[in-house]
Amino acid sequence: MNRDNPKKELSQAQREELLRTLETRFEKNNIRHQGLSWNDVREKLTKNTAKLWSLYEMERTDGEPDVVGYDEKTNEYLFYDCAPESPKGRRSLCYDREAWEARKMHKPADNAVDVASAMGIELLTEEEYRTLQQLGKVDTKTSSWIKTPTPVRKLGGALFCDYRYGQIFVYHNGADSYYAARGFRGSLKV
Structure with missing residues (x-):
């Protein structure tokens, strides 16, 4: 940011x-x-x-x-x-502030939800991510956090997507996890 x-x-x-x-x-x-x-x-x-x-x-x-x-x-x-891979400048982030604060050791620099908010954008939803994949395959080597439904988040998880083996995959992970190959994609209405 x-x-x-x-x-x-x-x-x-x-x-x-x-x-x-x-x-x-x-x-x-x-x-x-x-x-x-x-x-x-x-x-x-x-x-x-x-x-x-x-x-x-x-x-x-x-x-x-x-x-x-x-x-x-x-x-x-x-x-x-629309970058081919999850945006480089937004990787290695856990999902949200709650997950970031809960992490006791090796905290990432920030979290996806707060960074998106500070940028004035929204994380893509699963539907938006699937729409993006119809316009050209993305995240064939990386993955991207997506807006996570409240029931999943309340249980400590968060969702992310990628494209492998000719398929769009939606996965779950602990919201406090972060990886060098996972960032987030945003949307903006103008």
Whole structure:
């Protein structure tokens, strides 16, 4: 998490560079957002600097955010982390603050839920993770924490997903566990 920018504002140069990166990715990956226009997405982004900052954080932590849908009812574009593997800048995290605090030895630097919240994004749900996999296979060597249902979390567990053997797998682990190959993927509505 970039705690050096508490105002969550980007410089003009950072905004322009991010918008160029997002446009290039948008144009390169049309299958993710067929029928959508980059000009419309850009217009929404330039009007919402807080969301642009969140996308910057997604990009800075190697998430490679891209548009994966549009909600006509809310007039919002949906961005997911589309990096081939779980974002490098968000790995080795336990699931949430409760799990982090419960860990007595070898605590990780942080936890996925708090980092996502600080970035202004949400962890992907299982359904969103499955949707992402339809747009291109991800996490073939890594895994990603996903939003865990309350009953599972109350029992001390948390869920994560990956793609192996031509299948999407949803697993459980102790919420306090963390691994160098497990991070989290986020979503953002703009």
